[in-house]
Amino acid sequence: MCGIVGYIGEKDCFPILIKGLRRLEYRGYDSAGVAVFDGESTINILKKKGKVEDLLAFVGKDIPPGSTGIGHTRWATHGPPSDVNAHPHTARFGRLAMIHNGIIENYESLRTSLETNGHAFVSDTDTEVLIHLIDEVQNRTNASLSDAVQMALKEVEGAYAIALVDASEPDMLIAARKSSPLVIGVGEENEFYVASDATPIIEHTQNVIYLDDEEVAVMHRKKGLIIKNLQNTVITPEVHALEMQIEAIEKGGFQHFMLKEIFEQPNSILDSIRGRVSVSRSEINMSGIDAHWDKWNAAQRIIIIACGTSWHAGMIAEYLFEDFARIPVEVEYASEFRYRNPIIRSNDVVIAISQSGETADTLAAIKLAKDQGAHLFGVCNVVGSSIARETDSGAYTHAGPEIGVASTKAFTAQVTVLTLIALLVGKKKGLLSTQRFSRLLVELKAIPDKVQKLLEQDARIKEIAGHFVKSENALYLGRGVNFPVALEGALKLKEISYIHAEGYPSAEMKHGPIALIDEEMPVFFIATADDVYEKIVSNIQEVKARGGRLVALVSAGNQELKQLAEFVIEVPKTDQALAPLLTVVPLQLLSYHIAVMRDCNVDQPRNLAKSVTVE
Numbered sequence: 135m136c137g138i139v140g141y142i143g144e145k146d147c148f149p150i151l152i153k154g155l156r157r158l159e160y161r162g163y164d165s166a167g168v169a170v171f172d173g174e175s176t177i178n179i180l181k182k183k184g185k186v187e188d189l190l191a192f193v194g195k196d197i198p199p200g201s202t203g204i205g206h207t208r209w210a211t212h213g214p215p216s217d218v219n220a221h222p223h224t225a226r227f228g229r230l231a232m233i234h235n236g237i238i239e240n241y242e243s244l245r246t247s248l249e250t251n252g253h254a255f256v257s258d259t260d261t262e263v264l265i266h267l268i269d270e271v272q273n274r275t276n277a278s279l280s281d282a283v284q285m286a287l288k289e290v291e292g293a294y295a296i297a298l299v300d301a302s303e304p305d306m307l308i309a310a311r312k313s314s315p316l317v318i319g320v321g322e323e324n325e326f327y328v329a330s331d332a333t334p335i336i337e338h339t340q341n342v343i344y345l346d347d348e349e350v351a352v353m354h355r356k357k358g359l360i361i362k363n364l365q366n367t368v369i370t371p372e373v374h375a376l377e378m379q380i381e382a383i384e385k386g387g388f389q390h391f392m393l394k395e396i397f398e399q400p401n402s403i404l405d406s407i408r409g410r411v412s413v414s415r416s417e418i419n420m421s422g423i424d425a426h427w428d429k430w431n432a433a434q435r436i437i438i439i440a441c442g443t444s445w446h447a448g449m450i451a452e453y454l455f456e457d458f459a460r461i462p463v464e465v466e467y468a469s470e471f472r473y474r475n476p477i478i479r480s481n482d483v484v485i486a487i488s489q490s491g492e493t494a495d496t497l498a499a500i501k502l503a504k505d506q507g508a509h510l511f512g513v514c515n516v517v518g519s520s521i522a523r524e525t526d527s528g529a530y531t532h533a534g535p536e537i538g539v540a541s542t543k544a545f546t547a548q549v550t551v552l553t554l555i556a557l558l559v560g561k562k563k564g565l566l567s568t569q570r571f572s573r574l575l576v577e578l579k580a581i582p583d584k585v586q587k588l589l590e591q592d593a594r595i596k597e598i599a600g601h602f603v604k605s606e607n608a609l610y611l612g613r614g615v616n617f618p619v620a621l622e623g624a625l626k627l628k629e630i631s632y633i634h635a636e637g638y639p640s641a642e643m644k645h646g647p648i649a650l651i652d653e654e655m656p657v658f659f660i661a662t663a664d665d666v667y668e669k670i671v672s673n674i675q676e677v678k679a680r681g682g683r684l685v686a687l688v689s690a691g692n693q694e695l696k697q698l699a700e701f702v703i704e705v706p707k708t709d710q711a712l713a714p715l716l717t718v719v720p721l722q723l724l725s726y727h728i729a730v731m732r733d734c735n736v737d738q739p740r741n742l743a744k745s746v747t748v749e
C-alpha cells in the first residue's frame with residue numbers, strides 16, 4: 135500500500151521520481167505527489183488526487199528544478215483520496231516534507247498532544263502528524279534532524295516507511311522503516327535512491343541495501359550513507375546485487391501487465407522448478423527443507439498462513455501435504471489466526487505464503503507463531519522481503535516481478551513450490567512410492583508445455599468471455615484440489631471486473647447456493663478427470679435442470695460434457711494432484727477478458743493495492 139521513492143545526487147530528480155512513481159503505481163493509485171528541493175531555499179510540493187498521469191497534467195511545463203526529492207503514490211487509509219490528503223505532507227511552514235507508507239496507530243493521541251503545543255493540521259492523515267512530531271521533537275531538543283527522526287520514531291506505534299527532506303539541510307535525504315518495505319539504491323559516488331521496492335531503482339543501479347526494521351538511513355551528498363537503529367547504534371549495511379531484469383517490469387507489447395503475466399506462466403512455472411528437480415535421478419533438492427529436516431520430520435502438524443490468492447495456494451497445499459506426506463494441515467487466514475489466540479506447538483511447522491512478502495497480517499501471524507516456538511517456513515516471491523527475512527527458512531517462488539494487482543503467475547509459482555515441498559517431504563518420510571514420486575516429477579516437468587497449450591486457446595476463451603460481460607453474478611464450483619481453484623476463479627473475476635462471484639465445493643451447492651441458479655447465472659464447473667468426476671457430472675445435471683448457464687473445464691477429449699454445457703474448455707490431461715496448475719489458467723483468462731470488455735482497469739482495480747501493508 136502506497137509507493138515511495140526518493141533521490142539525492144547530481145541529476146535532476148523530477149523525471150527520476152515520476153518514472154519511479156509509474157513503476158510503483160501498482161501499490162496505490164488514489165493520488166500522487168512529489169517534493170523537490172531547489173537546493174537553495176524552497177521545497178516545491180506538487181500533488182494531485184488521481185494517478186501519476188493526473189499529477190503530470192497538473193505540473194504541466196513547470197517542472198520543479200532540483201536534485202533532491204521524494205515522491206509518493208497513495209492508497210488511502212486516513213482520509214479520502216484528495217489533493218490535500220495526498221503526500222508529501224509538510225511541517226515548519228513547508229520547510230520539512232515527508233512521504234510515508236504504513237499506518238501510525240497512535241496518531242490520534244499524538245495529534246491531540248501536538249495540537250495542544252500549537253501545531254495545526256490541514257489533512258486527515260497520520261503522516262502529517264508524524265512529520266509534525268519530528269518537527270516538535272527537533273524544536274524541543276535542538277537535536278540534529280536525524281536524531282530527531284530517531285527520537286520521534288520511538289514514540290510511534292505502527293508501521294512506517296518514510297523519506298523526508300529539510301530545506302535547512304540541502305545535502306541530506308533521510309529514510310526509515312518499520313514493518314513497511316524500503317530499499318536503498320547505491321548509485322554513483324554519494325548518489326542514493328530510495329523506494330518501496332527495487333523497480334524504480336533497477337535502471338539506475340544494481341546495488342541495493344534492504345533497510346531493516348527501526349533503522350534510519352541518512353543519505354548525504356557529501357558525506358555518504360550512515361545507517362543507525364533507533365538505539366543509535368551504527369549499522370554496517372550489506373550491499374546486495376539485484377538480479378531483476380528491466381524487461382521483467384515492462385509490458386513487453388501486451389495490453390496489460392496481467393495478460394503478460396498470465397502468458398509468462400510456462401516460463402515462471404519452469405523457473406520455480408529449475409535447479410530443484412532432476413527427473414533422471416528422481417530427485418527434488420530444496421535447501422530450505424534439507425537444512426531443517428529435523429523440524430519437518432518431527433512435525434505433528436503444518437499450519438499454513440496467508441491471505442487472498444496466497445491463501446488459495448495454501449488450500450491446495452493442504453490436499454497435497456495430507457496426501458503425499460500424511461501430515462495434518464490447517465490453512466488459516468493470517469488476519470484471523472493472529473487475533474484468535476491459536477494453539478501453536480513447538481513441533482508445528484508454519485508455512486507463510488506471500489507473493490509480496492510484505493502483507494501486514496501475514497507478517498504479524500509469523501511473529502506470533504515464532505514467539506510460540508514453531509518453525510517458520512516462508513514461500514515468497516519477492517527476494518529480500520520482510521516475510522522472507524522473518525522466517526527461519528524458506529523457498530522463493532521465482533515467478534519474477536508481478537505488477538498486475540490480480541495475482542496470476544505468482545499463484546501458479548506458489549502451487550508449484552508447495553507441490554515440490556509436499557512431494558519432497560512425502561518422499562523423505564518414506565510415504566510416497568518411488569514409482570508415484572517419479573511419475574509426478576515427470577508430470578510436473580510437462581506442466582509448462584501444457585500451460586502453453588492452454589494459452590493457445592486464448593482467442594476462444596475470449597469469445598466465451600464475451601457471453602458473460604453483462605452478468606451480475608457468477609458461481610465457480612470444483613472439488614478436491616480444484617475447490618481452491620474455484621475460489622481463486624471467483625476472486626479473480628470479482629476483483630477485476632466487479633462482478634459478484636462465489637466459489638464453492640460443488641457438492642455444497644445443494645446446501646444453499648443452488649437457490650441462486652436461474653437462466654441468468656453463469657456457473658463455471660471444474661470437471662477434469664479425477665476420482666470425483668462422476669459426482670461433478672451429477673452437480674452439472676442439477677444446474678442444467680434449473681436453467682443455469684454452464685461453462686465446463688474438462689480434460690482433453692471429454693465428449694460427455696459437450697452435450698450438457700453451453701461452453702466447454704478442454705484442459706490437457708495430467709495427474710489429478712497437479713490439475714490446479716492447469717485449470718486456473720482458463721479462469722484467469724476468462725476474468726481478464728470479461729474485465730477488459732467491461733472497460734475495467736485490470737492492472738489497477740478500484741480500491742485495491744498490490745501489497746497490503748496495513749491490517
Ligand code: M6R
Pocket residue numbers: 441442443444487488489490491492493496539540541542629742744745746
Ligand atoms: O502478497 P501476498 O501474496 O501476501 O498478498 C495476499 C493478497 O493480498 C493477494 O493475494 C490478493 O488477494 C490479490 N489481489 C489477489 O489477486
